[in-house]
Amino acid sequence: MSRLVVVSNRIAAMEGKKESAGGLAVGIMDSLKDAGGLWFGWNGKISEEQQPLEINQQDNITFAAFSLKQSEYDQYYLNFSNTVIWPAFHYRLDLVNYQQEDYDGYCRVNETLAERLKPLVADDDIVWIHDYHLLPLASACRRMGMKNRIGFFLHIPFPTSEIFNALPPRKEILEKLCEYDLVGFQAESDRQAFLENLALVTDVREVGDDRIEAYGKTLTVRVYPIGVEPDSIRELAEGRLPPKLAHLRDKMNGQLIISVDRLDYSKGLPERFQAYENLLENYPQHRGHIRYFQIAPTSRGDVQAYQDIRHELETHAGRINGHYSTLEWTPLFYLNQHYERSLLMKIFRHCEVGLVTPLRDGMNLVAKEYVASQDPQNPGVLILSRFAGAANELTSALLVNPYDRDGVAAAMDKALRMPLDERKARYNEMMDSITKNDIAHWRQSFLSDLNQVSVAARD
Structure with missing residues (x-):
């Protein structure tokens, strides 16, 4: 039976207490409890030597946490994620500080994460990746030979072309996003912005039911407004x-x-x-x-x-x-x-x-x-x-x-x-x-669609 594998920048407190967990953590935890699976993410620690993954088991959930080197933290998290992607996607180009080495470091960390994730994932597992820190992760996983069903959900807005075109690696980011089987957004305006940006850099063909072809890949692009309990x-x-x-x-x-x-x-x-x-x-x-x-x-x-x-x-x-x-x-x-x-x-x-x-x-x-x-x-x-x-x-x-x-x-x-x-x-x-539109509806809708569109895409 396939498991659910969740990947996010951070792992919530492993105690799993809903009283202190945020909305995303609650939704993910319940998804993992329902299906059993793995939550893979950063433990918040900095170490200059690559440390073994911290593995913890709670009931049918495995938590696998990695540490980052200081240079990785600086380039992947502090610089590119939070001084390029975050301000740009929130329409604050005045706060963007782009450096090519930071983007390269961001991509390298995603490659490293794919390398460390691959041995933990069975062939029939479903992989659900979250948010802007991990935009290129599916592309890295595909290069590692992973053929799993992989979905991505963006929790922040996706900017219109007037903003997105200002990012030097915009074409690379869009092409990497097309390696996902399913890409989900919070609002229809975000979905439309993604499609419009994509159409500016490559041919996009609609194949029905929110499915498109771009860069030789087929993916589904839909809206899943996250809820609460x-x-x-x-x-x-x-x-x-x-x-x-x-x-x-x-x-x-x-x-x-x-x-x-x-x-x-x-x-x-x-x-x-x-x-x-x-x-x-x-x-x-x-x-x-x-x-x-x-x-x-x-x-x-x-x-x-x-x-x-x-x-x-x-x-x-x-x-x-x-x-x-x-x-x-x-x-x-x-x-x-x-x-x-x-x-x-x-x-x-x-x-x-x-x-x-x-x-x-x-x-x-x-x-x-x-x-x-x-x-x-x-x-x-x-x-x-x-x-x-x-x-x-x-x-x-x-x-x-x-x-x-x-x-x-x-x-x-x-x-x-x-x-x-x-x-x-x-x-x-x-x-x-x-x-x-509560949190259960959000996760069930996304995972149901990921199962369906991925099987259809492979067939």
């Missing part, structure tokens, strides 16, 4: 707040606005702070009656752009609190630290407004988690960027342009004043979508 989120949210937080919530007479993001320039955090400042300035009736909590744990702190945004947010927070605070009231709480997912779901439930306004996002599961955590009898209001993939499904949120500070401020004002009947109607419409 609404039932488990509800269970987490209904639990009691820890005593200190419960005491803090009781002391706060007024409405709470919550945002939770990684500290990343794609999330629109400075623009969001400035929109909140506009709310306080243009709608003074809310002063003293609302508080905005921004939770933004540091990520990629060794990348200069991330250091810059942290400094920028600290400056904005200091200015806003310095101008509007009183002895009895502080308008903005900026928390640059990590909180367990189980606690965040409880916090979401006790906040009247969820503010999710990335400048560009593949999906943004926080938006779905905020809605799923709400009390159906007294739900909060979601304000959501039009440029998040989740906006394609959560159309009953208050959709905003994150670059329009006045527009976002007006949406916050509307959310804070929204009557219960309207809040319930919007919540119910969004929950219908979240329940229908």
Whole structure:
């Protein structure tokens, strides 16, 4: 019987606790538990000598983790993945720092991973590769002689040609992606961008049912919007707040606005702070009656752009609190630290407004988690960027342009004043979508298609 082999840049905590795992980890873990299989990825360690794979077994799941050399980490992860692919795919060409040696190092690491993966994979295993760190991995696996069914899912946006054409290795990247049997995207706009980019560099022939031929390869290109587990989120949210937080919530007479993001320039955090400042300035009736909590744990702190945004947010927070605070009231709480997912779901439930306004996002599961955590009898209001993939499904949120500070401020004002009947109607419409397109539907749809299209392609 074939196993599922999952490959991602990082392996989630092997304890497998859903309370602390993110959305992707939950989806992958459940997929592996259903079919049995292998999860292959980086262990987060740096070693100048190639170390044996760290192999751990839990029930029917094998975890195989590798380390990286410092030069590999720098070129593959720090430089090409996170100072070329990440900013470019999030439409920030101004932050791209391309060096040919970094791209070469990125490809070499993918070749090394294919070499280390091949002995672990049986001929009939299904291989599911995740995200932008591993765009060329299928191509490397094919050169190693692997004929397995291989699928790829991109969790971030895929840029239009105006952006993608600026990347020097664009043709090579597209050709390598065509070595997959199935390529999945978060949104139809991402799928279309991929196809349009591909058509600019090679002949593309449609062969039906989302299948195309390019570079002499046949692949299927489809949309699979990732979801969440609404039932488990509800269970987490209904639990009691820890005593200190419960005491803090009781002391706060007024409405709470919550945002939770990684500290990343794609999330629109400075623009969001400035929109909140506009709310306080243009709608003074809310002063003293609302508080905005921004939770933004540091990520990629060794990348200069991330250091810059942290400094920028600290400056904005200091200015806003310095101008509007009183002895009895502080308008903005900026928390640059990590909180367990189980606690965040409880916090979401006790906040009247969820503010999710990335400048560009593949999906943004926080938006779905905020809605799923709400009390159906007294739900909060979601304000959501039009440029998040989740906006394609959560159309009953208050959709905003994150670059329009006045527009976002007006949406916050509307959310804070929204009557219960309207809040319930919007919540119910969004929950219908979240329940229908949950994490189980995402993984089952992708894996079912991978089985079908791969067998058809080989025949």
